[in-house]
Amino acid sequence: MNMQAMLAQAQRMQKDIQNKQKQIYDTEYTGESQMVTVVMMGNKKVKSIKLKVNQVENDDIEILEDMIKIAFDDAINKIDKDVDTKLGSYGKQLGGLI
Numbered sequence: 001m002n003m004q005a006m007l008a009q010a011q012r013m014q015k016d017i018q019n020k021q022k023q024i025y026d027t028e029y030t031g032e033s034q035m036v037t038v039v040m041m042g043n044k045k046v047k048s049i050k051l052k053v054n055q056v057e058n059d060d061i062e063i064l065e066d067m068i069k070i071a072f073d074d075a076i077n078k079i080d081k082d083v084d085t086k087l088g089s090y091g092k093q094l095g096g097l098i
Helices: 003-025 058-093
Strands: 028-032 036-041 046-051
Touching: 003 058, 028 058, 036 058, 046 058
Parallel strands: none
Antiparallel strands: 028 036, 036 046
16 A cells, blocks of 8 residues: 555544544433433533432432432443444554554
């Protein structure tokens, strides 16, 4: 393969990676637990948090804190899975650079 063809292929790959990253960043991911729903954007910025307060009593603050953590982790795991699905093949092609 000549150098021009390799450069053209690299430019196409870069554009494809940028498009997929934009898709991920523009996607909303919802993480849920029993008492909490967290919506995050693909760049891992929080868009909203919903609490099901009718299920929370004063003594349950610690449980609620755990439920918030679970919902955040759930949303982040969904983002990471989507990144791996959409961009994982490029990381393998580039020796794990992504």
